[in-house]
Amino acid sequence: MALPAGSPPCSFVYTTDRARSLPFYADILGLSRRDENPFAVTFDLGGGATLQLVSLERHEPSPHPVVGWTVPDIRNVATLLAAKGVAMQHYEGMGQDELGICTHGESRMAWFLDPEGNCLMLTQLG
Template identity: 45%
Template sequence: MDLIAFAPATDLDRAVEFYGAVLGLEHQETTPFAAVFRAGNVMLRVTKVESLQPQPFTILGWSVPDLRATVAHLATRGVAFTRYDGMSQDSVGIWTTPDGSQVAWFRDPEGNTLSLTQFA
């Protein structure tokens, strides 16, 4: 079985711009119901919803080989990385886990929390 990931959005044009042009995912199609992307072997369906209350937890995340380089690249594309009170994040918003993995969080235009992880 192949995984299909879902994320909600009220504005599919804005989702295509963000997930495609900003994050660099391959945009496959947009229908009245969803914008479809390819992230490696995973299909991401950004599904049209009438209203959205973003949740406080991560809904999508990516494993990256070089977190600092990825954070720097996305920052040049306007992505702002989230800082959390009480977490010891570095100057660019990266948190190092007890096992040495590193994580950075950011939000899509809808306010959904996304993450990048470089595993130890």
């Protein structure tokens, strides 16, 4: 393998308005800030993994998930996010429930947007 075993991943999420996006990641999602510079704010995702919120002058948000989290209880997390004003996305034909959770076999998924419009995802594995 080209990458050293155990190399933690680093995700990049782009924003044109750091002041608007920063409270979402820090306060609503509860991510711990690890570093900040003029280019990006780095959040600790645990296990050495990080998320970098990168400032750009122009950015077209992705309609597909740019980062996701595996959670033990997706209904609980979706409910907690909804209480903080985060709306789960509903997609036609996905068979989602009232919380926006889609079930495939034993696995469950849900999607939501950050203030920039980037799609983020929750997964509960079966």
